[in-house]
Amino acid sequence: MSPRPAVRPGGRSARVRQSVHTAVRELLQERGRDSLTVPLVAARAGVTPSTVYRRWGTLRELLSDVAVERLRPGSPPEDLGSLRADLEDWATSFAQQTASPAGQARLRDTLAGDPDGSNSGRCAAYAAGQIETILSRAAARGEHAPDAEAVLDHVVAPLVYRALFRQEPPDADGYARSLVATVLYRLIPLP
Amino acid sequence: MSPRPAVRPGGRSARVRQSVHTAVRELLQERGRDSLTVPLVAARAGVTPSTVYRRWGTLRELLSDVAVERLRPGSPPEDLGSLRADLEDWATSFAQQTASPAGQARLRDTLAGDPDGSNSGRCAAYAAGQIETILSRAAARGEHAPDAEAVLDHVVAPLVYRALFRQEPPDADGYARSLVATVLYRLIPLP
DNA sequence: CGGCTAACGCAATATCTTTGCTTTAACCGG
DNA sequence: CCGGTTAAAGCAAAGATATTGCGTTAGCCG
Numbered sequence: 001m002s003p004r005p006a007v008r009p010g011g012r013s014a015r016v017r018q019s020v021h022t023a024v025r026e027l028l029q030e031r032g033r034d035s036l037t038v039p040l041v042a043a044r045a046g047v048t049p050s051t052v053y054r055r056w057g058t059l060r061e062l063l064s065d066v067a068v069e070r071l072r073p074g075s076p077p078e079d080l081g082s083l084r085a086d087l088e089d090w091a092t093s094f095a096q097q098t099a100s101p102a103g104q105a106r107l108r109d110t111l112a113g114d115p116d117g118s119n120s121g122r123c124a125a126y127a128a129g130q131i132e133t134i135l136s137r138a139a140a141r142g143e144h145a146p147d148a149e150a151v152l153d154h155v156v157a158p159l160v161y162r163a164l165f166r167q168e169p170p171d172a173d174g175y176a177r178s179l180v181a182t183v184l185y186r187l188i189p190l191p
Numbered sequence: 192m193s194p195r196p197a198v199r200p201g202g203r204s205a206r207v208r209q210s211v212h213t214a215v216r217e218l219l220q221e222r223g224r225d226s227l228t229v230p231l232v233a234a235r236a237g238v239t240p241s242t243v244y245r246r247w248g249t250l251r252e253l254l255s256d257v258a259v260e261r262l263r264p265g266s267p268p269e270d271l272g273s274l275r276a277d278l279e280d281w282a283t284s285f286a287q288q289t290a291s292p293a294g295q296a297r298l299r300d301t302l303a304g305d306p307d308g309s310n311s312g313r314c315a316a317y318a319a320g321q322i323e324t325i326l327s328r329a330a331a332r333g334e335h336a337p338d339a340e341a342v343l344d345h346v347v348a349p350l351v352y353r354a355l356f357r358q359e360p361p362d363a364d365g366y367a368r369s370l371v372a373t374v375l376y377r378l379i380p381l382p
Numbered sequence: 383c384g385g386c387t388a389a390c391g392c393a394a395t396a397t398c399t400t401t402g403c404t405t406t407a408a409c410c411g412g
Numbered sequence: 413c414c415g416g417t418t419a420a421a422g423c424a425a426a427g428a429t430a431t432t433g434c435g436t437t438a439g440c441c442g
Contacts, residue, residue: 187377
């Protein structure tokens with residue numbers, strides 16, 4: 001038997017967490033982020049506001065918690081048979097998500113309610129994990145591949161920077177592909 | 192969001208804006224961000240809370256306004272005589288600023304209270320402006336130089352991404368220099 | 383100098399946040 | 413399976429913050 005964490009993971013706590021998350025997602029969709037309040041979320045979730053305050057502290061932290069949850073990849077990246085195809089597929093999909101208004105909002109919410117950096121760190125770890133899967137497949141095929149840091153720095157970072165700080169260009173796909181081309185054909189460690 | 196379109200730019204409005212900004216900076220220093228509230232800021236600034244609410248909307252938007260103000264470069268980057276020296280100097284200084292806890296907080300505050308993206312856009316424009324100054328100097332010297340987009344994508348973006356999403360590495364300076372080296376010697380448009 | 387009006391001050395009201403205490407129910411050993 | 417223990421939720425009152433209508437002030441402009 002594995003030792004149990006101090007917090008109670010199952011039962012009521014899990015149900016409350018679930019219903020509060022669902023309430024946030026529904027209300028975000030229905031009424032937009034600006035009209036969200038803790039009492040409103042609590043009412044929809046069928047709990048009292050003090051429960052939300054005690055567990056999440058503030059609305060921002062709750063929104064960060066919900067946002068990072070939705071940034072978690074549902075499945076490993078698809079295997080298309082080559083490093084370039086895998087990276088392009090993942091990068092264009094990532095670019096579309098982050099470039100969309102909803103994706104931008106999720107990134108901002110993740111950062112805004114994250115006092116200790118754990119949620120944003122998790123967010124980066126998700127991307128790093130997906131990339132490492134792709135790169136280890138490439139290694140198994142014997143392909144010459146960059147390391148994960150290079151992909152994070154020169155593919156992920158530019159996409160995220162654009163999403164957060166600049167008006168995203170119309171052609172997110174093409175931009176993502178050009179970043180992949182750069183990291184694959186101009187940045188791979190020289191022989 | 193920045194103060195609503197100031198129909199009346201001078202006089203009392205400007206004084207209020209100034210005193211509120213000063214109050215925010217002082218209280219940030221004295222008491223930390225978590226204990227900041229609009230009534231507190233208003234009292235320190237010598238205005239009523241409703242004035243702050245009417246001009247800035249929320250505390251977050253006020254903090255964003257103050258943060259982006261402090262991200263604005265005070266002077267053009269120094270001219271050290273070569274592209275590489277100029278870029279390294281600017282990038283290491285930028286890296287130190289963004290890697291510091293205060294710098295991270297400013298980036299987060301800028302994003303958090305910026306519903307329409309205007310403040311974060313300004314923030315990117317500041318960096319772009321400094322870089323363009325450096326690059327046009329290089330062009331005047333006849334140096335072979337990357338374009339500003341490449342520097343934003345492959346130097347600025349990785350630095351910002353690390354500051355926001357990952358635990359910054361101990362050696363921000365060396366990391367910044369390696370990014371500059373990459374963009375200068377491996378990414379410059381091939382002849 | 384005097385009218386016009388955006389912006390501020392004030393104060394009442396509405397809403398949200400905090401907190402002490404009580405109650406519930408998940409977990410665990412017997 | 414059953415009761416003891418306690419983390420977590422509920423409740424409600426007190427406290428703080430946010431909103432808003434209305435009167436007043438002071439830039440701006442003719």
